[in-house]
Amino acid sequence: MKIENSLPCPQLPETPPQTELQFTVATEEDFDDIMAMSQDIYGGLDYLPTRYQAWLQESNRTVILARKQGKVIALESVCVIDDGETMLVEGLRVAPQERGKGVAGVLLRFCSQLIKSKYPEVKVTRLTRDDKLGPKDFQKYRLITKQGILLVRFCAEDLKLRLAELGPDIGLPGDSLPAPKPPVRLEQAEVLDLFLSSELMQDVLPNATIVQDWQPFKPLPSNMDILLKKDIDWMVDDASQPSVASLCTFPFHVPIGEDWFYLNIDVFGKDLRLAVQQLLCHLRRHTGTLKGHVMCQVFLDPPLWKPMADFFRQTLGVELVKEYTEQCVVESDVV
CATH class of the missing domain: 3.40.630.30 (Gcn5-related N-acetyltransferase (GNAT))
Known part of the structure; x- marks a missing residue:
């Protein structure tokens, strides 16, 4: 098939016959x-x-x-x-x-x-959805994985002051355990070594899938080439034996207003304490120099959604934009 300047297609339902x-x-x-x-x-x-x-x-x-x-x-x-x-x-x-x-x-x-x-x-068509999937959807698609979506909003300057007030040892309320080691921010060579090792990441990545800002990738060299060309911060709790990994997309402007930014953070793993620690590192790194309003979208293991939402509201004092929703990666065979 070749695309010319324009190609006719079958008539749409309820479309006048002369319209193409x-x-x-x-x-x-x-x-x-x-x-x-x-x-x-x-x-x-x-x-x-x-x-x-x-x-x-x-x-x-x-x-x-x-x-x-x-x-x-x-x-x-x-x-x-x-x-x-x-x-x-x-x-x-x-x-x-x-x-x-x-x-x-x-x-x-x-x-x-x-x-x-x-x-x-x-061989397959893959897409990511954030609406509820029903029986008809599962007749067309196979579910690959899903993450909870936590959407919060805050003023960058206010969050910077709040984080400074709380100090570097901030953690979950009532947590008396010693603070974990600081997260490790990975260089490109470390990213390749770690994410291309199925043995190290098998208990971290959901269904062996890297979901980066709505895009699902298998951990393959060709996909890592794509990902490493993007402005992403890669973080883990331990580069030799990770339990939680996170990817943070650099802030970008959105049309809602001149001083509005969007920040996407993908978190993989099931340990809430480690996930909180990495989120705080990403927030400090990427909002400390911003001036204006930030919409922050965090994707994480569904059971972590509520305690993470409580942490954002009660400890960081940020506003929850909407209640629980899911990011679902689905696929179907190409025929």
């Missing part, structure tokens, strides 16, 4: 149209404005637009990972007036056919 969808490869010139289409998505916390230009430069990624009568009405991004065996689907956008008409399904089918023609070795 055209698919085009996204370009830098489409940025304003895409932003207009997806305005106010995620309540103003959309990551796409910050990452769109970088997406266009990724050799293993294809960004496709759907147009109706020449107007951009939908976007889908597909990234080929896992040594070419997995098609990672992310970034779906559909214009408000076109939702519920089957646009997303048609666009996804087109993207699947396109990627399969370019990468015949692709």
